[in-house]
Amino acid sequence: MTSKEKVYPTIDSAVADIPDGATIMFGGFGGAGFPNNLIQGLARQGARNLGVISNNCGTGDGELGLLFKNRQIRRVIAAFPGPGAKYFQEQFDAGEIELELVPQGILCERMRAFGAGIPAFFSPVGVGTEVGRGKEERVIRGKRYILEQALGADYAFIRAYRADNMGNLVYRKAARNFNPIMATAAKSTIVEVEEIVAAGKLDPETIVTPSIFIDRIVQAEGKRYA
Amino acid sequence: MPKTRLSREQIAERAALELPDGAYVNLGWGIPNLIAAYVPSAVTVHFHSENGILGMGPRAKVGEEDFDLVDAMKVPVTLLPGGSFFSQDDAHVMTRGGHLDICILGGLQVSEHGDLANWRVPGAKGAGGIGGAMDISVGAQKLIVTMEHTAKDGSPKIVKTCTYPLTAIDCVDTIITDLAVIDVTTDGLILREVAPGFTPEEVQKFTEPKLRYSSNVPEMRLQRR
Numbered sequence: 001m002t003s004k005e006k007v008y009p010t011i012d013s014a015v016a017d018i019p020d021g022a023t024i025m026f027g028g029f030g031g032a033g034f035p036n037n038l039i040q041g042l043a044r045q046g047a048r049n050l051g052v053i054s055n056n057c058g059t060g061d062g063e064l065g066l067l068f069k070n071r072q073i074r075r076v077i078a079a080f081p082g083p084g085a086k087y088f089q090e091q092f093d094a095g096e097i098e099l100e101l102v103p104q105g106i107l108c109e110r111m112r113a114f115g116a117g118i119p120a121f122f123s124p125v126g127v128g129t130e131v132g133r134g135k136e137e138r139v140i141r142g143k144r145y146i147l148e149q150a151l152g153a154d155y156a157f158i159r160a161y162r163a164d165n166m167g168n169l170v171y172r173k174a175a176r177n178f179n180p181i182m183a184t185a186a187k188s189t190i191v192e193v194e195e196i197v198a199a200g201k202l203d204p205e206t207i208v209t210p211s212i213f214i215d216r217i218v219q220a221e222g223k224r225y226a
Numbered sequence: 227m228p229k230t231r232l233s234r235e236q237i238a239e240r241a242a243l244e245l246p247d248g249a250y251v252n253l254g255w256g257i258p259n260l261i262a263a264y265v266p267s268a269v270t271v272h273f274h275s276e277n278g279i280l281g282m283g284p285r286a287k288v289g290e291e292d293f294d295l296v297d298a299m300k301v302p303v304t305l306l307p308g309g310s311f312f313s314q315d316d317a318h319v320m321t322r323g324g325h326l327d328i329c330i331l332g333g334l335q336v337s338e339h340g341d342l343a344n345w346r347v348p349g350a351k352g353a354g355g356i357g358g359a360m361d362i363s364v365g366a367q368k369l370i371v372t373m374e375h376t377a378k379d380g381s382p383k384i385v386k387t388c389t390y391p392l393t394a395i396d397c398v399d400t401i402i403t404d405l406a407v408i409d410v411t412t413d414g415l416i417l418r419e420v421a422p423g424f425t426p427e428e429v430q431k432f433t434e435p436k437l438r439y440s441s442n443v444p445e446m447r448l449q450r451r
Contacts (some may be wrong), residue, residue: 105321
């Protein structure tokens with residue numbers, strides 16, 4: 001089997017075919033590891049009625065804020081939308097956005113389950129709270145658990161430090177965060193990176209995301225924290 | 227003896243004494259975020275951050291910030307020798323899986339059964355946010371809540387039953403406030419220490435459920451006065 005070319009020439013070409021209504025995971029936490037180039041590309045591309053899975057919902061015009069400002073997002077699954085998510089909060093208060101709040105670790109675990117072929121799992125988190133409301137509950141070895149469903153998406157937009165041209169990824173410090181787990185849980189994962197090197201140039205012992213999870217690779221442009 | 231409630235810094239100072247040498251620790255937002263500065267010099271603890279850091283060090287010096295190395299509040303921090311980076315899902319394997327020895331969170335309400343409400347004030351504007359608090363509360367080997375003893379309107383924050391949206395049920399082990407240190411036990415709330423100058427009866431007045439205490443409750447230990 002020949003290797004499919006995964007490296008896209010431009011940010012815009014990497015997001016050109018995202019359809020209206022797509023569900024997209026976005027990596028990033030605390031300002032680090034956000035796929036800001038891809039987000040800006042999606043803003044230019046203009047897909048609408050999007051579903052978003054992300055820890056938060058942007059900071060002002062930054063990160064996902066841009067897509068909310070453009071009113072491209074209708075559905076959100078998040079752990080902490082954030083007080084700085086100005087456009088999201090305005091649209092949420094106006095009843096224009098559908099939101100599911102998920103505990104942060106369960107957000108991770110639902111994606112991990114999806115990526116690992118597990119349809120649902122029992123969890124202790126949220127038992128007796130509004131997170132557990134309406135969910136199947138079971139007592140296992142004397143403790144209460146709720147059933148959580150696996151969570152997948154059409155696309156994952158992620159950010160890494162370096163990629164080889166096959167899509168093996170290395171991250172940098174706390175910019176890793178949600179990026180590796182999201183890479184496993186989407187039908188198509190698009191990564192923007194600071195540097196693309198030839199296969200064989202990354203130390204195999206340090207690769208965090210193996211190439212099998214990556215579909216498109218694109219060189220990030222401009223400022224790192226754009 | 228003047229009757230002054232402890233400051234937020236003093237609550238943090240007292241809470242720092244609960245950290246045993248060698249513990250793996252997660253500190254939440256608010257007062258817990260002040261605690262790291264008060265860890266006694268003879269004690270080494272390893273700080274965990276939910277965005278994938280173990281062995282997190284102090285805030286980065288101005289000019290030396292690396293914005294790929296931030297804590298859960300977006301503050302540029304440092305990594306101590308022996309520290310490590312990992313993904314958010316592994317960070318929560320550590321929280322939920324019971325690998326953290328002590329977690330310290332802020333609180334809006336704690337019930338006498340150890341239920342915690344700390345993520346949403348009913349009726350507040352906006353969507354609210356859970357963040358990592360539910361995972362941390364459920365998994366911590368020991369969960370300490372630091373908060374003011376009463377709300378801004380004077381109403382007790384230690385209550386019989388939480389009326390605010392819950393973070394987790396039956397999770398709090400110890401409450402440290404500007405008035406007291408209280409342990410949550412199967413026998414109810416045990417008043418372990420009172421703020422300097424306050425009596426157990428006075429602390430009880432600011433606390434909805436019944437406190438149990440001995441005839442001689444010591445004052446809250448602070449490292450420096």
